[in-house]
Amino acid sequence: MKYLCTYCSVYVYDEDSGDSVTNLKPGTSWDDIPDTWGCPVCGMPKEYLQQIRDDVFAIKMEAYKGQGGTSDLNYYRSVGRKMLTGVCGVFPVCDGKPGRTCVGQKYGAPIGMGGAGQGKTFEANYDALQRYKLKMQVIKAHHEPEMSLSIFGKEIKAPVMGASLSGVKSSMNDAISEDAFYRGLLRGARAFGSIGMVGNTPTSPDDLGIKVIGESGGWGIPMLKPQSQERLIQLIRLAEDMNVIAIGIDLEGAGSTFWAASDKMVYRKSESELQELVDCTEKPVIFKGIMTPEDANKVVDSGANVCYVSNHGGRVLDGGQGVAEALPDIAKEISGKVQIMADGAVRTGFDVLKIIALGADIALIGRTLAQVAIGGGEVAVNMYFKYVKEDLRRAMILTGCDTLEDAAKSILTR
């Protein structure tokens, strides 16, 4: 049988071949691996080896051999492309355009990596952001851009975080285990100097993300589905025990097709319910799925710390507005009252600068981070953050921004 280390999501073991690196003779079964054995990539014990399919093993083995200084982001994207065959083409531009592998009406079948319905909201996110152009202004004394900022009392290296993601089984070909996926997202973000988020999927226990965050001392944010208040408060208690950095609820998850299909109830939440969730914990609270100034004001009134502008990457409501269309009016209304996060077709450091200029404090990345987390776990996620930061630096230099506060609507045109 063949195994993948679910901690690093990189090391693979084949019982037939054994492993010369860790002195396991050919034919050594999982049961016979000594308890003192440690994964040669991440050091974790054999409990972290999980059985994988032969096709996934073949791709992962190739990726494992490619480790060691020569692998770049494109390499991990190519591994991700193989592992996501049929659900995501890992195209050079992830834009939700017609003709992409992920896009199009699925007539009730799982939407994979695409958008709900005809995928028009996913596409609107891309179009709305790209409609804004950055204005180049280069005659100014040089200043190295200051990109770091503080959120929840933690310093992060750049105004970019990993969006809450989940659902390897339903959306990502069941390519790796859900916990291994979460580890890649969380550890990769941390290794870079940011914070990762994990989502909630009905095919895994709803406390899995919180527990995986707990493994690394709480460095991460669980984004909980809007289940019953009673269940949410239980999960919040567990999240407190795991010392998570903050707790999020994706209010737009009330429209999750996966939860609906699995008979697990998710609900719209009233203002008093938001208030109850904020009041029940000392942890910072994020409400995600805000697309209008009216809802944004309600988030502010609830006492939450963050208003997260998002339409779930167009995965819940088709025919909706792009985030970059909605964000400026929301920022005008609530800027300075709470911190603002926003996601939706953010792919590069140039996109991050646009989102900040439109009024967010932090931009978050979904699909393209999922692609590399599947392809190369922590290592690849860390690389992706570095790639984004490098382009953000360049974009700030070329638009005359010395600090993130300089990134205002004046650096944009349409």
Ligand SMILES: Cc1cc2nc3c(=O)[nH]c(=O)nc-3n(C[C@H](O)[C@H](O)[C@H](O)COP(=O)(O)O)c2cc1C
């Ligand atoms: C495969 C997939 C799974 C997702 N799972 C969740 C989830 O469990 N919880 C959540 O709040 N958002 C989830 N999202 C939405 C993201 O957090 C984010 O809002 C969206 O991906 C941003 O758009 P982008 O993918 O175009 O960057 C998911 C998105 C994708 C593509």
